[in-house]
Amino acid sequence: MDISIMGRDIMDRKIISVSRKRQITIPLQFYKHLDLGNEVECLLEDGKIIIQPLHRGPSEFSVEILKDLVSQGYSGDELIEQFETQNKNIKKAVTNMLKEADAIAAGEKPGATFDEIFGSED
Numbered sequence: 001m002d003i004s005i006m007g008r009d010i011m012d013r014k015i016i017s018v019s020r021k022r023q024i025t026i027p028l029q030f031y032k033h034l035d036l037g038n039e040v041e042c043l044l045e046d047g048k049i050i051i052q053p054l055h056r057g058p059s060e061f062s063v064e065i066l067k068d069l070v071s072q073g074y075s076g077d078e079l080i081e082q083f084e085t086q087n088k089n090i091k092k093a094v095t096n097m098l099k100e101a102d103a104i105a106a107g108e109k110p111g112a113t114f115d116e117i118f119g120s121e122d
Contacts, residue, residue, distance in 0.1 A: 026051070061090050 014027045026036065034053050043050040065086045066079075074082050103109040 062087070065090070 012027075012029065014030070016024050016027065018024055030036075036053055039054045040051050041054045043052070062083075065083060069079055069082050069086065100109065104111040
């Protein structure tokens with residue numbers, strides 16, 4: 001049964017229990033429809049918990065990382081090892097940037113000015 005609420009289509013609505021350990025069980029039809037695996041991504045957005053499939057694909061920077069490593073002379077197993085290291089470093093950097101952005105948005109930390117980022121025109 002499809003329901004439309006405020007312009008949004010909702011496939012089905014289920015009330016689920018939360019255990020004393022704060023655990024929930026995802027209804028089987030939702031699990032199958034979203035093709036969920038062993039892990040999901042959980043987001044807090046506008047007072048709602050959003051649970052969505054976790055897609056762990058290659059980083060958006062994979063091609064750039066590989067080009068840089070090849071230009072540095074890496075190949076074979078050494079290339080793979082260096083790629084894995086650089087890819088992990090990118091993920092850590094993005095996570096840190098997101099934490100910093102959240103702190104700035106929450107007013108816990110001041111943001112940088114335009115001149116601090118790009119320098120003054122003088």
